[in-house]
Amino acid sequence: MSDPSETFFTSVGCMDGRVHDPVAIFGKEKFGAQHPDTITEAGLVGLLARLQMPEHSDGGQAKGDNPELLESIKKKLLISIEKHHSKGVIVHGHEDCAGNPVDGVKHKEDILKSAEIVRSLIPEGAEVIPVFVVKNNGAWTAEPL
Numbered sequence: 101m102s103d104p105s106e107t108f109f110t111s112v113g114c115m116d117g118r119v120h121d122p123v124a125i126f127g128k129e130k131f132g133a134q135h136p137d138t139i140t141e142a143g144l145v146g147l148l149a150r151l152q153m154p155e156h157s158d159g160g161q162a163k164g165d166n167p168e169l170l171e172s173i174k175k176k177l178l179i180s181i182e183k184h185h186s187k188g189v190i191v192h193g194h195e196d197c198a199g200n201p202v203d204g205v206k207h208k209e210d211i212l213k214s215a216e217i218v219r220s221l222i223p224e225g226a227e228v229i230p231v232f233v234v235k236n237n238g239a240w241t242a243e244p245l
């Protein structure tokens with residue numbers, strides 16, 4: 101079990117190693133929590149945004165055409181939220197993504213859509229923040245959308 105003095109937030113996004121430090125810095129400040137529980141796939145927001153979702157998703161029952169992906173993400177989200185009492189969730193995508201090679205406008209749409217899907221998977225009231233990670237003068241920075 102985690103020590104009560106250890107605090108968590110949840111990071112949902114790409115596996116790309118360049119984004120995890122900036123997301124951790126952003127989340128620590130945003131939520132006042134120490135440790136990012138990290139849920140990744142290559143180009144995750146692209147995978148989520150392009151699931152064929154049912155017209156009316158009712159809280160976690162929506163599975164679309166890749167039920168394994170959603171079930172896997174949901175399971176990890178609930179462990180982070182219920183067992184680690186996560187202070188909030190960051191859903192992120194980033195520039196120069198090999199797993200979701202779309203332009204910035206489309207990528208931001210994918211992030212926002214993925215944030216909505218994540219909201220549908222977790223208990224009401226948990227904060228979900230969409231973030232785009234960009235490269236500014238050689239430094240990767242998390243920018244909330």
Ligand SMILES: [Zn+2]
Pocket residue numbers: 114115116142143194196197198199200
């Ligand atoms: Zn990526």
